[in-house]
Amino acid sequence: MKTAISNLRQNWTSVFVVRMSHALALKFFQLAKEEGMMGQGFVWITAYGLTDIFDVVGSLALDVMQGVLGVKPHVQDTVKLQNFTQRWHSKYRLENPGTSLSEPTVSGLYAYDTIWALASAAENATYVNLDFGPSVTKNGSTDFDRIDTSKAAEKLRGALLKTKFSGMSGIFRIEDTQLVSSNYKIINIIGQDRREVGFWTPNFGISGSLNMKSDINTIIWPGDNKTLPRGWLLPRNKNLTIGVPANPGFGQFVKYEGGPEDKGFCIKVFDEVVANLPYQVPYTYRGFNDGKGNSNGTYDELIYKLYLKEYDAVVGDVTILANRSLYVDFTLPYTESGVRMLVPVLDRRQKTAWTFLKPLTTDLWLGTGAFVVFTGFVVWCIENHEDFKGRRSRTTYQEL
Secondary structure, eight states: OHHHHHHHHHTOBOEEEEOOOHHHHHHHHHHHHHTTTTSTTOEEEEOHHHHTHHHHHOTHHHHHOTTOEEEEEOOOOOHHHHHHHHHHHHHHHHHSTTOOOOSOOHHHHHHHHHHHHHHHHHHHOSOOOOOEEOOSOOSOSSGGGGSOEETTHHHHHHHHHTOEEEETTEEEEEETTEEOOOOEEEEEEETTEEEEEEEEETTTEEESOSSSOOOOOOOOBTTTBOSOOOSBOOOTTSOEEEEEESSOSOTTTOBOOSSTTOBSHHHHHHHHHHHTSSSOOOEEEEEEBOSSSSBOSOHHHHHHHHHTTSSSEEOSOOOOOHHHHTTOOOOOSSSOOOOOOOOOOOOOOOOOTTGGGTTOOHHHHHHHHHHHHHHHHHHHHHHTOGGGOSOHHHHHHHHO
16 A cells, blocks of 8 residues: 555646545555645545544544545534434444444434335335345345345335435435435545535535525645645656657747747747746656757657646647547647638529529619619710711811
C-alpha cells in the first residue's frame, strides 16, 4: 500500500476520492500522512462509507484525516429519532462496553427502516404461500442458483416497492429499485470534530442551506489551508518540459528555434494561457529533433513520447486523431470545437435553352423595360424637334 501511495504522489494529481473499508482507510490515511500527502495542496474526498469512520474507529481517525471532505445522507433530527438514539445508546453500551461508537450511523438507520419495510410488505402481500421452488438463476458465477427461492418472492417484492412510511432516516421510499435519499450533507473534518459546511439537494445543488441557494461555509483543506487547492502539483525542483515539433508543416503555427525566439501562433497561445494562470508555472520548450535541427520522427511518435512522459505537454500543429486520443488529451486553442461533414453537391437544376434568363430577376426586367421606354422617348423627342427637321444638308449644317 505504501508503494501505491508513493506512486499517487508522482502523478501530480492532488485530488483523490477514497472509498474503502474502515480498517483499510485508517491505515491508508496514516501512510498518506507519512508521505506528506495530508498537507497543503491536496484534496481528499470520502464517500459516505468513510464519513462515519470516526463513530466506528474513534478519535484515531481524526488525527490522520484533518481537512478531509466527506458526504453523507442528510437525516432530519426529529423527536422520534432522538428517542430511538437514546434507547439504542443505552442498549449498545450495555452490550458493547468500551466501544467508541457513540450513535447509530445512517447505514444503521437505513437497516432499521428496511426491517420495518420488509415487515410491512409481508403484511400487505396477499400471497402467503411459504413453499419454495427452484431458483430462476442458472449458470451463475456463484452458488446462489442452488438455493431455492420462495414462491411468494414476487408478491413480497411488489409490496416492498410500494411501501412508503416515515422512518428513522426520513421518508422510506423505493424508486427504480433504489432507496430514495434526496439530500446530502457535506462534512469537513476539523480539529476533533466534524463541521457541516453545506448540503446538496436536487433543487439547489451545492448550497449552504436546504431551503434556498446560498454559499457554503468556508472549507478548511488539509494543512489548515483555506485557499482552494488548484487540483494538481508542480514537479519538484524542475520546469515542465514542453515538446515542440522541429519541422512543422506550417511555420505560422509553430516555429522552433531552440531558445527565446521560438514563435508561432501555438507558442503565443500557450504563453498567454500560462501567463494568465493565478500561479506560476515554470516551463521550457524542447524541440522534437535529432540535435541537428531535423525532426526526430513523426507526429505519432511525438505523441507517444508524451504518453511515455518524456514530455509534460506538446505545443504545435498536431492534428487530433482517434488513435492519438487513446494516449493523450487534446486542447483546441485555435479552432472551434465541432463536427463537420463534407458531401458532394448534386446539381438538380434543369438546363434548357432559356437557362440564360434565370439570372434576370424581376427588378432587372423592370429596369430594362424602363430603360427601353426612356431611350425610345428620347429618340422620339429628337426626331420631332424643329431644329432637326428639313433637308439633310441643312440639318447637318445646324448640327455642325
